[in-house]
Amino acid sequence: MTVPDDAGAVSLTVDVVLLTIRDGRLCVLLVERGIEPFAGTWALPGGFVTADEDLEAAARRELAEETGVDAGPVHLEQLRTYAAPHRDPRGRVVTVAHLALMPDLPHPVAGSDAAHARWWPVDEVLTPTTHGPVLAFDHPTIVRDGVERARAKLEYTTLATSFVAEPFTLGDLRSVYEAVWGVDLDAPNFRRKVLSTPGFVVDTGETVSVGRGKPAGLYHPGEATDLHPAMLRPEPSRDLTRG
Amino acid sequence: MTVPDDAGAVSLTVDVVLLTIRDGRLCVLLVERGIEPFAGTWALPGGFVTADEDLEAAARRELAEETGVDAGPVHLEQLRTYAAPHRDPRGRVVTVAHLALMPDLPHPVAGSDAAHARWWPVDEVLTPTTHGPVLAFDHPTIVRDGVERARAKLEYTTLATSFVAEPFTLGDLRSVYEAVWGVDLDAPNFRRKVLSTPGFVVDTGETVSVGRGKPAGLYHPGEATDLHPAMLRPEPSRDLTRG
């Protein structure tokens, strides 16, 4: 009652598309590869799944080991599995990609591997430019799929709150939508939509001064996870593939 | 430049949640297992991915081999990967589950393995009953995830047309939504929604007599794949977990 050694035998890895928003731009965390194959190019943080290890546990472990990110608080979900026969020149390596979202916290890029980790704006990753990174393996496809998943889920879930640190203003939250979707949203209408969705956000009663403007109310994420009806995404007003 | 033999070594399989609608009920195709483990219980069609084989190719091959279903015309998409360490008693077996949708065609349940394949109403699968099947492995979870994916995608895509043979009436299409969602939809409003979505369906100009009633117009699927805005799903009026 065992599986023959060669039956569907593959090496299994996890990769993580970790997204955040820095300076109003959607960014992805990449790690510079030090070894072959693809030495010197940029790759998603990830690595082999160990025996007896869960996929999500492996993804959180790799995030911590390779980038110094404490994966405890970040949103993490399975994205898709990539298994094209020759996607890795070393042999049959199948990867289960994950999507992770976090606020722009100053995280320790210390430690062994973490030194070579940095954030890249997704438009520089998706549109190869002279100053953009060269990506390893099929990671361009995985990044694109991850970004598309994030864009889609902002429409019908409350996941946008995963991109902001607590507490946050409604302006912070609106900036998340604007950065991820590459659009400008009408502030009053956005406010009405968020506040009319029970459990999207919880008012703290506090306010905070924001630049030179009226102080803004501070909120925490609410219990709701789904949006009914969905937040409608306008046609992109900015070019999503460029800066 | 090779991967150590034991680095993340697993056996890789594909499984297929093939759904159709029979007699107004959403049904899933299961195969009775002849061998251990779980001999005598029911499982999703699936099997080991061969060397140099794509995931989708493996899924279509297993469908054909195990159930006699010609997977050419059916809609097939990756669902999710299941990799809990002890989900298979034979060792570390990771499965990439797929979701497939097809019309209720009388398909050849002939051939070797196909003899033990049959359709089960999903409510009998999801709610264990005395007359329902016992499922192998973590296949109850996979079936549930597949059904939920199908229910969700009917909301924002035109995938309902994958459940009906061409040409079809708007009543046929409405029955798909009613069976998958377990609700009753208002026929005039449903008609208005479908016809006002460009590219959802294409009028053939033909009609067909349907029981004792006014003849219904016949349609083909259109080019559209997404619904904007989405088809709204009412609160379930029937119990989705029961027949």
Next chain:
DNA sequence: GTAATAGTGTCTTTAAGACATTATGGA
């Protein structure tokens, strides 16, 4: 003061919900 951002209010437009009503066949 001005500029900038938060927040309120209102009118319009779109689309869904809830029907009533007519049309056209089969039993």
Next chain:
DNA sequence: TCCATAATGTCTTAAAGACACTATTAC
């Protein structure tokens, strides 16, 4: 004839889009 289903039309309601306008701070 009645019954079942398709198809059309209308009124209401929910919610988004497009603003004008006020409020409160920094400079």
